[in-house]
Every structure is written in C-alpha cells, then in structure tokens.
Amino acid sequence: xxxxxxxxxxxxxxxxxxxxxxxxxxxxxxxxxxxxxxxxxxxxxxxxxxxxxxxxxxxxxxxxxxxxxxxxxxxxxxxxxxxxxxxxxxxxxxxxxxxxxxxxxxxxxxxxxxxxxxxxxxxxxxxxxxxxxxxxxxxxxxxxxxxxxxxxxxxxxxxxxxxxxxxxxxxxxxxxxxxxxxxxxxxxxxxxxxxxxxxxxxxxxxxxxxxxxxxxxxxxxxxxxxxxxxxxxxxxxxxxxxxxxxx
Amino acid sequence: xxxxxxxxxxxxxxxxxxxxxxxxxxxxxxxxxxxxxxxxxxxxxxxxxxxxxxxxxxxxxxxxxxxxxxxxxxxxxxxxxxxxxxxxxxxxxxxxxxxxxxxxxxxxxxxxxxxxxxxxxxxxxxxxxxxxxxxxxxxxxxxxxxxxxxxxxxxxxxxxxxxxxxxxxxxxxxxxxxxxxxxxxxxxxxxxxxxxxxxxxxxxxxxxxxxxxxxxxxxxxxxxxxxxxxxxxxxxxxxxxxxxxxxxxxxxxxxxxxxxxxxxx
Numbered sequence: 355x356x357x358x359x360x361x362x363x364x365x366x367x368x369x370x371x372x373x374x375x376x377x378x379x380x381x382x383x384x385x386x387x388x389x390x391x392x393x394x395x396x397x398x399x400x401x402x403x404x405x406x407x408x409x410x411x412x413x414x415x416x417x418x419x420x421x422x423x424x425x426x427x428x429x430x431x432x433x434x435x436x437x438x439x440x441x442x443x444x445x446x447x448x449x450x451x452x453x454x455x456x457x458x459x460x461x462x463x464x465x466x467x468x469x470x471x472x473x474x475x476x477x478x479x480x481x482x483x484x485x486x487x488x489x490x491x492x493x494x495x496x497x498x499x500x501x502x503x504x505x506x507x508x509x510x511x512x513x514x515x516x517x518x519x520x521x522x523x524x525x526x527x528x529x530x531x532x533x534x535x536x537x538x539x540x541x542x543x544x545x546x547x548x549x550x551x552x553x554x555x556x557x558x559x560x561x562x563x564x565x566x567x568x569x570x571x572x573x574x575x576x577x578x579x580x581x582x583x584x585x586x587x588x589x590x591x592x593x594x595x596x597x598x599x600x601x
Numbered sequence: 602x603x604x605x606x607x608x609x610x611x612x613x614x615x616x617x618x619x620x621x622x623x624x625x626x627x628x629x630x631x632x633x634x635x636x637x638x639x640x641x642x643x644x645x646x647x648x649x650x651x652x653x654x655x656x657x658x659x660x661x662x663x664x665x666x667x668x669x670x671x672x673x674x675x676x677x678x679x680x681x682x683x684x685x686x687x688x689x690x691x692x693x694x695x696x697x698x699x700x701x702x703x704x705x706x707x708x709x710x711x712x713x714x715x716x717x718x719x720x721x722x723x724x725x726x727x728x729x730x731x732x733x734x735x736x737x738x739x740x741x742x743x744x745x746x747x748x749x750x751x752x753x754x755x756x757x758x759x760x761x762x763x764x765x766x767x768x769x770x771x772x773x774x775x776x777x778x779x780x781x782x783x784x785x786x787x788x789x790x791x792x793x794x795x796x797x798x799x800x801x802x803x804x805x806x807x808x809x810x811x812x813x814x815x816x817x818x819x820x821x822x823x824x825x826x827x828x829x830x831x832x833x834x835x836x837x838x839x840x841x842x843x844x845x846x847x848x849x850x851x852x853x854x855x856x857x858x859x860x861x862x863x864x865x866x
Contacts, residue, residue, distance in 0.1 A: 374858070404862075405859065408859060408862060413697060414856060414861075414862075415857045433699055433701055443693070443862075446690060446691075446693040446694055446862060447690040447691060448689070448691060449615065449619070449689040449691050450689060451619060451623060451689075452615070452619065456618045459614065460611050460615045461611075461694070461698065462611075463607050463610060463611030464695075464699060464700055465699060466607060466699070
C-alpha cells in the first residue's frame with residue numbers, strides 16, 4: 355500500500371475480537387475503510403455486525419485488538435473522535451416527548467454545531483422534516499422517526515457515519531429518497547459510511563465494499579459486483595443466502 | 602471549556618424541554634414536598650398547643666421535613682434525570698455523542714439542583730406564607746446545612762445511577778426507596794440517642810445525622826455547632842468520591858459488556 359492509500363484510510367481495524375463470557379461474538383477482524391468509501395457489514399442475525407459497529411464507535415470495549423479512526427485509537431481518544439462521527443439506528447430512540455426541533459437542538463449543542471438554527475433548517479429541507487419540526491416525536495410515523503434519527507446523525511456533518519439498518523421500516527419511496535440523500539451527502543462531503551443492513555438492493559446501490567460476516571468472522575469481502583461474480587449469482591441476496599446456508 | 606459547558610447546557614436543555622411539555626412532571630416536582638410540609642406543619646401546630654417541648658422550638662418539625670425533602674429531592678433529582686434517558690431509550694445516542702461521563706455527572710447534578718430548588722423552594726415559600734415559618738437566623742448556617750444535604754443526596758443518587766447502568770430499569774425501585782432505608786438511622790425527627798445502642802455507630806456514618814443534630818441544637822439551644830457541619834462535610838466528600846467512582850466504574854463495565862446501546866430494555 356502506498357503512502358497516498360495509507361493517508362486515505364480513515365478506519366483501521368486490527369485483530370478485533372469480542373467475547374461475552376463464553377460466547378465469541380467477534381473473532382479476529384482485520385479490515386480498513388478508506389475516505390469516501392461505503393462499507394457494508396452483512397450477515398445473518400448474530401453474525402456480529404452490531405457488536406462490530408459498537409466497537410468501531412468506541413462504546414464497546416474489545417476483548418482483544420484495536421480500532422483506529424482518523425489515525426487515533428478510538429478508546430484512548432474517544433472524546434476527540436466522537437465529534438467526527440455520528441450514528442443512526444431506528445432501534446435506538448430519541449426522547450419521544452420532545453419535538454423534532456428540540457431533539458435536534460439538544461444534539462446540535464452536544465456536538466458543538468455552529469449556526470445551529472441554520473443547520474436544523476437545512477436538514478429539515480433536505481430530509482423533508484419542515485412540516486414536523488415542531489411536532490413531538492411520539493406523534494410521528496415510524497418512517498418520519500427514521501428520518502429524524504438520520505437528521506440527528508447528520509447534525510455535526512460527520513466525517514464517518516455509522517448506520518444500523520438506516521431504511522428499516524421506510525416505504526420504498528422514502529427509502530429511495532434517503533439513499534439518494536446519503537449518496538449526495540457523501541459526494542459533497544467525502545464522508546465515509548459504515549452500514550449494517552439486511553437490505554441487499556440497498557447495499558448493492560450504496561456500498562463500494564462489503565464484509566460478509568458469519569458467526570463473528572469475516573467469511574468474504576469485496577465490492578458487491580465482485581462477490582456476485584465470484585459466487586456465480588445474479589444478485590447480492592443470493593450470495594448472502596449461499597454464505598448463510600453453507601455449513 | 603466552552604464546549605464542555607455547551608454539552609452540559611444541552612443536557613439541562615433536554616430536561617427543561619421535558620418539563621415545559623409535561624405538566625404532570627412539574628406538578629410532581631412541587632406536589633410531594635408541599636404535601637409533606639403541610640402535613641407536618643399541622644401536626645407541629647397541634648403538638649405546640651399540647652406540648653411544652655414543641656412550643657419551645659416551634660417549627661422544628663417543619664424544618665426537619667423541609668431538610669429531609671432537600672436530601673430526598675437532591676437524590677431523586679439525579680436518579681430521575683438519568684432514568685429519563687433509560688425510559689426514552691436514549692442512552693445509546695448520548696453514549697455515542699461527545700458527552701463524557703464527567704459531563705453527564707455534572708449535568709445530572711445541575712438538573713437535580715434546579716429540581717430541588719423548585720420543589721423544596723416552593724414548599725419553603727408555602728411554609729412561610731401559610732404557617733409563618735422561618736429558619737432560625739444563624740447567618741449562613743442553614744444554607745451550609747442545605748448544601749451538605751444536597752451533596753449527600755447527589756452522592757447517593759450517582760451511586761444509584763451506577764446500579765441503573767449495571768442492572769437497567771430493574772433497579773428503578775432503588776431510586777425511590779434507597780433513602781428511606783437510612784431515614785430511621787439519620788434522626789430526621791428525633792435525636793439518634795433514641796436508637797438502640799448497637800445502631801448508633803451506624804448513624805454516625807451518615808452525614809445527614811450531623812446535619813439534623815445540628816439543626817435541632819440550633820432550635821433547642823440556639824447554638825450553631827460548626828464541628829457537626831464539618832463532620833458531615835468530610836463524610837460527604839468521601840461519599841461523593843465513592844458515588845462518582847461507582848458510576849464511572851459502572852460506565853466502564855457497561856462499555857465492556859455492551860450495555861450502553863441496550864439500556865432501558
């Protein structure tokens with residue numbers, strides 16, 4: 355790897371392992387993610403995707419190995435790194451009694467966002483939240499909540515965005531808009547995205563690289579098209595099923 | 602430093618927004634301290650008419666109940682502010698954000714201060730307006746009593762937050778019940794000499810014991826005993842250190858065992 359490529363690496367994972375008692379949730383992961391790349395973590399339930407995401411974000415301590423983000427160890431420099439990353443997952447909720455604007459204001463302050471009102475306004479336009487900005491979250495539909503969660507994840511213009519099932523429970527129209535927005539966001543900001551998803555067409559569309567995980571290990575990796583060709587299948591879903599059902 | 606203050610401000614804003622849109626929460630804040638004070642004020646009035654000792658130190662029971670509420674609300678302010686994050690399943694988002702555990706602790710303490718000020722301050726004002734109640738004039742003495750009670754409440758509250766991180770909402774009952782376990786021991790309404798002898802050494806380990814003794818001494822003897830305040834303060838320093846330490850250890854445990862994203866379940 356030449357120097358230019360080395361400088362482009364924003365996430366470097368080295369011998370990453372996590373045990374929960376006797377259960378080995380993640381075993382000896384090694385990979386790196388370059389700037390502007392979108393990496394997908396794919397695998398069946400229990401493959402270790404969310405555990406890996408948590409370790410990448412520094413909120414779960416590995417049993418062994420290390421994660422470097424922007425050339426800093428994520429555990430010893432978490433405070434600095436946390437300003438450069440953000441996270442969205444429809445299953446981690448925001449306070450439901452507060453309005454969309456109040457939630458975004460709180461997280462804007464937490465991430466030290468400049469010109470916060472302007473930023474909230476811009477996000478509300480981009481993610482079509484204008485009409486619901488002053489409505490409490492608990493009154494929103496699941497799809498609207500997902501967009502709010504994404505707005506929270508983009509409030510600090512993160513250099514690295516972690517997404518866990520970002521379009522789960524969205525209708526095809528809104529899911530497509532979100533994907534388009536993520537593509538545009540990446541194009542404009544050169545952000546890196548790490549995504550855990552079960553939606554194969556989404557992964558094929560958004561991701562430049564895929565890590566296929568099974569029982570805590572990476573069983574294969576590469577660009578979606580390469581994997582499809584390699585397994586002689588017609589799409590990523592078939593590749594996924596082949597890997598998942600192989601003993 | 603500006604960013605640290607901004608993050609703490611963000612967490613306070615979160616609680617302010619919650620109160621602004623939830624009147625039952627505001628009502629709860631002042632309801633119990635007011636009710637408690639009223640009950641004891643009437644009892645106090647009755648006892649003063651029938652007992653020389655209460656006639657001598659009119660207001661001692663109201664002072665006791667207001668000070669007890671300061672301790673209780675101080676503890677509850679910390680734990681309830683934290684429990685709000687578990688109820689709303691928001692801890693994962695906070696854990697990923699730049700808010701450090703120390704800043705979280707500061708925000709919980711500030712939130713508790715304002716909650717207690719509103720709740721107990723309201724009850725104190727009502728006691729003054731309805732029952733002509735006033736604390737004895739001993740300079741800053743009573744203010745220092747109150748500060749010590751708050752510190753003790755915060756220390757216990759932070760330790761309970763540690764348990765909440767470790768065990769989730771199954772430890773929620775502790776938030777309401779923990780302090781009542783020590784209430785009989787710290788002599789809120791009576792001197793600890795009425796306790797069995799074997800229990801008295803335990804009482805002496807509780808900072809509030811010295812505060813309530815000091816308060817009664819001021820009422821009955823007109824003396825403000827600095828040494829009692831000092832003992833309470835030294836014990837409080839130790840408990841605060843333990844409370845903060847326990848919460849930080851629990852946070853570290855949660856990071857090791859992956860409890861931060863799943864909290865609340």
